[in-house]
Amino acid sequence: MDLKVEKREGVVVLFIKGRLDAVTAGDLEAKFTELIQGGNGNIVVSMEELEYISSAGLRVVLLVAKKLHTAGRKFEFAALSGNVKDVFDISGFYSLFKIYDTLDQALSA
Amino acid sequence: MTESFQLERVSWSARLESLPLVQEYVENLAQRSGINGKRLIQLSVALEEVVVNIINHAYGQKGRGDILVGFDDQAEAVVVSLSDTGLAFNPLEAAEPDVEMALLDRPIGGLGIMMVKKLMDEVHYERRNNENILFLTLNKNV
Numbered sequence: 344m345d346l347k348v349e350k351r352e353g354v355v356v357l358f359i360k361g362r363l364d365a366v367t368a369g370d371l372e373a374k375f376t377e378l379i380q381g382g383n384g385n386i387v388v389s390m391e392e393l394e395y396i397s398s399a400g401l402r403v404v405l406l407v408a409k410k411l412h413t414a415g416r417k418f419e420f421a422a423l424s425g426n427v428k429d430v431f432d433i434s435g436f437y438s439l440f441k442i443y444d445t446l447d448q449a450l451s452a
Numbered sequence: 453m454t455e456s457f458q459l460e461r462v463s464w465s466a467r468l469e470s471l472p473l474v475q476e477y478v479e480n481l482a483q484r485s486g487i488n489g490k491r492l493i494q495l496s497v498a499l500e501e502v503v504v505n506i507i508n509h510a511y512g513q514k515g516r517g518d519i520l521v522g523f524d525d526q527a528e529a530v531v532v533s534l535s536d537t538g539l540a541f542n543p544l545e546a547a548e549p550d551v552e553m554a555l556l557d558r559p560i561g562g563l564g565i566m567m568v569k570k571l572m573d574e575v576h577y578e579r580r581n582n583e584n585i586l587f588l589t590l591n592k593n594v
Contacts, residue, residue: 398563426493
């Protein structure tokens with residue numbers, strides 16, 4: 344799994360690429376800890392190049408969501424497809440989170 | 453379906469390092485049986501959920517044990533069996549998470565087995581020969 348962070352339009356964008364599973368979830372959690380402690384802006388996650396997500400990944404997303412919610416920061420997602428979209432759907436995450444079709448839509452919202 | 457239990461099974465130690473190996477083993481066999489693309493990823497996710505459950509719970513805090521993996525290519529479906537020799541436990545009977553629940557109230561656990569049930573066409577549990585066995589069935593040509 345590869346992680347890349349960019350600042351766009353005042354928002355922190357995290358790009359996740361590859362597989363988010365029980366082996367890599369810890370790296371994602373560490374990155375989010377950095378982002379949470381290192382700033383106070385909203386966060387958008389681009390899932391465009393994420394091929395695989397399991398409950399390990401969902402767990403990190405929920406943990407982070409609770410922290411950001413407490414801090415009054417937005418936490419949104421863009422460009423889900425395939426397995427990732429299904430897993431978010433099955434787990435009810437579509438009703439928990441704001442999810443945009445594209446990153447541009449997320450940033451201009 | 454349970455006759456497939458008699459076929460050859462491969463064993464890995466129940467540690468996180470084994471997860472990619474189990475997935476690769478099953479994915480190769482599944483692809484040869486005609487399971488590809490998104491269905492293959494779904495199988496892989498279901499495998500991960502079961503394997504991680506075994507790693508975390510089957511053998512207790514300091515316990516060591518194995519995961520036994522079987523693969524049966526049937527005419528209409530593939531059946532993957534995943535077993536451990538831990539205490540008797542049927543994960544399918546565990547409570548499912550309430551996906552209607554508000555974010556802040558939602559407990560983190562429970563998602564894994566729910567995903568297995570929803571991603572696979574059938575899931576069965578058996579307790580046999582002191583093993584907990586989960587059979588995951590994925591239909592071909594859906």
